[in-house]
Amino acid sequence: DIQMTQSPSSLSASIGDRVTITCRASQSISSHLSWYQQRPGEAPKLLIYGASSLQSGVPSRFTGRGSGTQFTLIISSLQPEDFATYYCHRGDSAPYSFGQGTKVEIK
Amino acid sequence: QAQLVESGGGVVQAGGSLRLSCVASGLRFTSYGMHWVRQAPGKGLEWVAYIRYDGTETDYSASVKGRFTISRDSATNTLYAQMNGLRADDTAVYYCARDLVASGCRYFDLWGRGTRVTVSS
Numbered sequence: 001d002i003q004m005t006q007s008p009s010s011l012s013a014s015i016g017d018r019v020t021i022t023c024r025a026s027q028s029i030s031s032h033l034s035w036y037q038q039r040p041g042e043a044p045k046l047l048i049y050g051a052s053s054l055q056s057g058v059p060s061r062f063t064g065r066g067s068g069t070q071f072t073l074i075i076s077s078l079q080p081e082d083f084a085t086y087y088c089h090r091g092d093s094a095p096y097s098f099g100q101g102t103k104v105e106i107k
Numbered sequence: 108q109a110q111l112v113e114s115g116g117g118v119v120q121a122g123g124s125l126r127l128s129c130v131a132s133g134l135r136f137t138s139y140g141m142h143w144v145r146q147a148p149g150k151g152l153e154w155v156a157y158i159r160y161d162g163t164e165t166d167y168s169a170s171v172k173g174r175f176t177i178s179r180d181s182a183t184n185t186l187y188a189q190m191n192g193l194r195a196d197d198t199a200v201y202y203c204a205r206d207l208v209a210s211g212c213r214y215f216d217l218w219g220r221g222t223r224v225t226v227s228s
Contacts, residue, residue, distance in 0.1 A: 001169075034214035036152070043202055043218040044144075044152060050212045087152050091213035094157065094166035096142070101151040 002027045004090055006099035012107040019075040021102045023088030028068045032092035035064055035073045038101075039084045048073065049091070078104070109134040109217055111203050116222030123193050123226075129186040129203030129219055136184040137161070140206030142215060143177060143188050145199035145224075153199070156188065157206065171197075193226045200224075 003026040013019050023033065031051035036044040046055045048064035051071060061076040075082055083106055088099040115127040129141070143155040156177040157166045165177050176189040186203050200223050204215035 031210070032212040034212065036215075038152075043220050044215075045218070046214060046216050049207075049214040049216075050209050053209065055216065085151075089152075089154075089214070091208075092211070095168050096154040096157065096213060098152040098154065 001095055001097065002029060002090060002092075004088055004097050004099040006086075006088055006102050008102060009100065010103040010105060012105050013078050014107045015078055015080060017078045017107075019078055019082075019104060021073045021086055021088075021104075023066075023071040023073070023099050025069045025071075025090060029090050029092045031067045032090060033064075033066070033071050034089045034091055035062075036087045036089060036098075037082075037084045038087065044087065047086075075104075109205075111205065111217060111219035113201065113203055113219045113222035116201065116224045118225045118227060119193055121194055121226055121228045124189070124191045125193065125224060127188040127190065127201055127203075127222055127224070131184045131186070131205075134205070134217070136179075137181045141177075141179065141186045142204045142206055143175075143186075144202045144204055144215070144218075145197075146202070146221075147196070147199045150199075155201070158186070160206075190224070193224075195226050195228045198224060198226045 035048040038044045052064045063074040085103045158177045174192040178187045200221040202221045205217040
């Protein structure tokens, strides 16, 4: 099975910082990748699909890039509501596995 | 608006069974594939199972294959997960999620709030 690996596992950042999260697939998944945000006690929320398409209603400070095996989620200017855990997710074929998550904490 | 509401979670002994439900409202249930995703306490998201919009195709993670069965009822707009042979490592919050596909990329745009399953040993 294709493994999804995120880095870093956690990071500390300040309001206004630019944050980059990386997701690597063990084999090519083309652009079949999505990103989710999960705040404590809440269900996950879709941010990006198709590697770079912004879900309706998601702020434009979130950007997804990449294809093949290397993907990034960029938050251009971190806001208080962005402190959460972020997951990448392969959407090419089963098993539709997730990365292990990246927790973004307040510095 | 579109909503998914899970139920059926609880505490069960190891080796026991449980059936989870997910009721969809505000959407054309028969038009969408559906998934179950779980999250163990303090852990990340784990995809569990998928069912096609018409129920003719299913997929399972290796960790639940042969023990869990995903199904759906179009008359009641309900998704199910029949969980048999439960183990301690099945303890998790279980979410149902709506399936969408764009340019071959499958993703989950609508999630329920989850139902908690605890397997005691």
